[in-house]
Amino acid sequence: MKKLIAFTLFTLKITNVNAQNPTYWQQKADYKMNVNLNVKNYQYKGKQELIYTNNSNDTLKKVFYHLYNNAFQPGSEMDMRLQTIKDPDNRMVVKSIVDGKEVKTSRISKLLPNEIGFLHVTNFKQDGKLAVIKEVETILEVTLVKPLLPGKATTLTLDFEGQVPVQIRRSGRNNKEGVEFSMSQWYPKMAEFDFEGWHADAYVAREFHGVWGNFDVKITLDKNYILGGSGYLQNGNEIGYNYQEKGVKVSIPSNQNTLTWHFIAPNVHDFTWAADKNYIHDVVPTSFGTTLHFLYKNNPAIIENWKKVAPKTIQLMEFYNRTVGKYPYKQYSVIQGGDGGMEYAMCTLILGEGTFDGLVGVIAHEMGHSWFQHILATNESKHPWMDEGFTSFIEDLGMNHISDSKVENPFEGAYKAYTGLVNSGKEQPLSTHGDRYDENRSYSVASYSKGEVFLAQLYYLIGKENLMQSIKRYFSDFKFKHPTPNDIKRTAERVSGATLDWYLTDWTETLNTIDYGIKKVENETDTFQRTSVTLERIGRMPMPIDILVEYEDGTKESFYIPLRMMNFEKTNPISEIKRTILKDWAWGNPFYNFEINTTKTAIKTITIDPSGLMADTKPNNNVWKN
Numbered sequence: 001m002k003k004l005i006a007f008t009l010f011t012l013k014i015t016n017v018n019a020q021n022p023t024y025w026q027q028k029a030d031y032k033m034n035v036n037l038n039v040k041n042y043q044y045k046g047k048q049e050l051i052y053t054n055n056s057n058d059t060l061k062k063v064f065y066h067l068y069n070n071a072f073q074p075g076s077e078m079d080m081r082l083q084t085i086k087d088p089d090n091r092m093v094v095k096s097i098v099d100g101k102e103v104k105t106s107r108i109s110k111l112l113p114n115e116i117g118f119l120h121v122t123n124f125k126q127d128g129k130l131a132v133i134k135e136v137e138t139i140l141e142v143t144l145v146k147p148l149l150p151g152k153a154t155t156l157t158l159d160f161e162g163q164v165p166v167q168i169r170r171s172g173r174n175n176k177e178g179v180e181f182s183m184s185q186w187y188p189k190m191a192e193f194d195f196e197g198w199h200a201d202a203y204v205a206r207e208f209h210g211v212w213g214n215f216d217v218k219i220t221l222d223k224n225y226i227l228g229g230s231g232y233l234q235n236g237n238e239i240g241y242n243y244q245e246k247g248v249k250v251s252i253p254s255n256q257n258t259l260t261w262h263f264i265a266p267n268v269h270d271f272t273w274a275a276d277k278n279y280i281h282d283v284v285p286t287s288f289g290t291t292l293h294f295l296y297k298n299n300p301a302i303i304e305n306w307k308k309v310a311p312k313t314i315q316l317m318e319f320y321n322r323t324v325g326k327y328p329y330k331q332y333s334v335i336q337g338g339d340g341g342m343e344y345a346m347c348t349l350i351l352g353e354g355t356f357d358g359l360v361g362v363i364a365h366e367m368g369h370s371w372f373q374h375i376l377a378t379n380e381s382k383h384p385w386m387d388e389g390f391t392s393f394i395e396d397l398g399m400n401h402i403s404d405s406k407v408e409n410p411f412e413g414a415y416k417a418y419t420g421l422v423n424s425g426k427e428q429p430l431s432t433h434g435d436r437y438d439e440n441r442s443y444s445v446a447s448y449s450k451g452e453v454f455l456a457q458l459y460y461l462i463g464k465e466n467l468m469q470s471i472k473r474y475f476s477d478f479k480f481k482h483p484t485p486n487d488i489k490r491t492a493e494r495v496s497g498a499t500l501d502w503y504l505t506d507w508t509e510t511l512n513t514i515d516y517g518i519k520k521v522e523n524e525t526d527t528f529q530r531t532s533v534t535l536e537r538i539g540r541m542p543m544p545i546d547i548l549v550e551y552e553d554g555t556k557e558s559f560y561i562p563l564r565m566m567n568f569e570k571t572n573p574i575s576e577i578k579r580t581i582l583k584d585w586a587w588g589n590p591f592y593n594f595e596i597n598t599t600k601t602a603i604k605t606i607t608i609d610p611s612g613l614m615a616d617t618k619p620n621n622n623v624w625k626n
Contacts, residue, residue: 026482028053029190029213031271036258037181037221041114042164042173048188053153056193060148063156063193064200065121065140068185071203072117072165072172074109076137081204082106087440089205091339092168107168117165117172121188124158138203140188160188167339170349175338178297181275182337182349183229189270192379194482199379204435206443207380207387210269212480217271220260226281228295228333229273230345231265238262267480268345269377274335284310288321293333296352302336305356309334312360315402316367320394323468324371325475332370334363343369343391365395375479383485384434384443385508389451396452409612411456417449422513422617430454430508453615454507460613461503461544462496463570470495498568506541515539516608517621519591531596531603533624535561539617542587546573548610552601552626558610561585561592573611602626 035046054060071078082088083106093104121140124133132143148154164183167175171184185208191200192209199209215231226241233241239259265271274295280303282294292313296306313334321327329346337349341362348366352359371394373380373387380387392414400410421427426442430450437443458467470492478487489504506512515538524530535545544566547559557578562569564584572579585592596603608614608622616622 024481025055025057025195027055027193027211029211030215031187031213032216033187033271034218035187035220037164037219037275039180039222039225043162044164044186045161046159046187048158048160050156050190051153052148052156052190054148054150056195057150058193059150060193061144063142063144063148064191064198065142066185066189066191066200066203067119067121067135067138067140068189068203069117069119069162069165069171070135070138072108072111072168074111074116076108077202077204079106079108081435082108085440086438089169089440111166111168114163115166117163119160119162119186119188122159122161124156127155128157139191139200141200158188162186170337170339170342172339177336177338177352178278178299179274179276179336179338179352180225181273182339183274184272184337184342184344184349187271192482194379199381201381201435206434207384208270209379209381209482210377212267212269212377214267215263215265215271217265217273218260218262219273220258221275222277223256223259224277225275226277226279226295227261227273227275228279228281228293228335229263229347230268230271231263232331234262234264235260265345268374270345270374272344272347272349274337274349279336280306282307282310284314286314286317288318288326289330290317290327291331292317293331293347294335295333296336299352302352305359306336306352308356309359309363312402313363313367316364316398319398319401320368320371323394323397324471325375325479327370328375328479332367334367341366343367343373345374346370361395361399364399365391368392368395368398371475376475377480377482378484379482381434383430384447385430385451385454386483386485386488388447389449389454392448392452393455411452412612414449414452414456415612415615417445418453418615419617421445421449427511429511450507456613457507457615458492458503460546460609460611461500461566461570462492462498462568463573465571466492466496466498496568498566500566502542502565510540512540513617514541514543514615515618516543516545516614516616517618518606518608518624521603521606521624524595529597529599531598533594533596533606535592535594535608537585537587537590537592538621542585543614544568544570545585545592546609546611546614548577548605548607549596549603550605550607551598552604557598559594559596561594563587 030051032049033046035044037044082092088104092107094107096103124131126145129145131145134141164173166172171182173181190211191198192211278298279295280298284292294306333347335347335349336352341350343366350362350366368391372390378386396410400406428437428442430446473495474488474491485508489500493500517536517538519536520534522532542563544563545561550556559580559582561582562584564586582594603626606624
């Protein structure tokens with residue numbers, strides 16, 4: 001390969017913005033930032049210029065910024081949440097035994113002044129004039145000097161200073177794997193304003209929402225550090241770093257103690273980076289035009305796994321490209337960040353130690369978020385199931401695709417987890433804000449598993465071909481936008497022709513469950529020439545019903561009962577088995593009767609949903625055996 005130091009900026013155009021709504025609009029925030037990081041005291045100072053374009057019909061008198069690092073202080077809302085939730089995140093607490101019982105103490109509550117995180121803003125100006133600002137923990141409220149009219153842009157400048165906290169969760173320094181700087185949620189970030197208004201959510205625990213824009217970022221720090229993250233390096237020659245090919249320092253100016261790394265990230269809604277003196281940096285080209293970067297600690301215990309993971313990552317990205325749509329950037333970085341796994345623009349920060357299979361699994365999930373969150377930018381705080389669940393869906397498909405041992409239903413684990421949550425009595429609706437769940441487990445199973453089942457169950461409702469076409473069209477219509485739950489539903493309706501409003505409502509806004517059973521089977525004659533079957537809808541949530549009948553001689557046939565409110569008949573999912581389409585089933589009648597007429601031998605079994613893709617929470621009554 002030729003020696004190429006700098007990357008070329010490319011422009012991603014937002015097209016077809018009227019795909020769902022002819023009045024659709026979204027705000028735009030273009031950042032320029034210069035930051036200096038002192039690696040000795042873990043503090044940094046910076047300047048930010050933000051050109052903010054108001055594409056709404058509202059006149060804005062205020063704007064809001066996120067100051068995420070302020071969460072990592074004793075007494076913060078995040079700290080208090082850790083101290084009061086029933087099942088705090090084990091990574092964020094210290095365990096001890098008091099009077100024979102295990103006690104969990106918030107790690108944030110124990111941080112010393114030189115270990116906390118903070119982020120403060122001064123000298124805030126709008127178009128050169130000082131504005132009034134108010135810091136409320138993790139939110140900065142700005143009263144504009146001059147109201148921002150619809151269709152107009154304004155230039156907002158500020159100075160900021162921060163301290164990188166000891167890593168408690170996601171961002172921070174000196175974590176248990178020895179990574180020195182994981183710089184996520186590190187800068188004053190404009191909050192999102194959309195058709196629902198401002199989304200200036202306090203940083204309590206979980207997810208994010210951001211404004212699309214371009215980032216031009218210069219980071220100055222000790223010359224011995226290697227950086228990776230969002231964006232394309234612009235000045236490799238200047239800093240003596242071959243970022244494209246070998247990922248090694250080729251020359252360091254002897255008269256400098258610091259270097260300035262210049263990155264540009266086009267059309268993203270966040271900017272993240274990590275730095276360490278002992279990163280190994282592997283650069284892996286692909287046949288589909290995306291260069292993969294792997295940055296990990298020079299730790300002999302993990303190097304082999306990180307070298308082996310590159311081909312698997314290529315396979316997964318190829319699969320996601322085919323299944324969802326083409327990844328639009330020319331670069332993606334997998335970076336050892338030292339804490340769990342979290343998706344960011346053009347990169348992920350993940351744990352670097354552990355097993356090879358674990359490393360592949362976390363990459364499969366976090367890289368999947370590049371489609372379901374960093375291209376299809378849903379509001380993670382309000383609808384965490386849309387990014388976590390949809391990512392889990394393609395993760396399980398992708399892991400099954402690259403596995404040597406394929407399984408028929410790669411979503412089985414998600415169904416079991418969801419059913420377990422329902423039967424625990426601790427389920428809350430998917431419409432619950434991500435920070436408002438009573439327990440972390442309820443949040444996780446709902447967002448990841450029930451969110452995944454939302455898509456997997458569409459396979460059952462409208463058929464595999466319609467589902468996969470819906471995913472591709474959803475990506476095509478809503479990439480670089482902020483889709484909502486209604487958008488995926490309407491896309492599936494357009495592709496399939498089915499009516500699905502009932503499905504979105506019951507699955508995401510209620511605790512209604514699916515429970516169908518075989519109530520009665522009666523043989524009309526001794527020769528089994530006619531069998532009467534009575535089904536019962538026990539749960540509130542309706543579904544169309546697939547029935548499989550197996551006879552004593554081994555032959556099979558199937559029956560399909562359309563759901564009246566769905567106005568749809570799906571194609572036969574098992575084409576080699578004869579299927580009979582019966583009359584539809586209206587929700588108002590909890591019972592349904594049909595007859596099986598045959599000259600075959602006796603019926604051996606009758607099964608509701610042989611695919612296992614209908615999330616029946618009490619499947620014990622789904623099979624009748626003679």
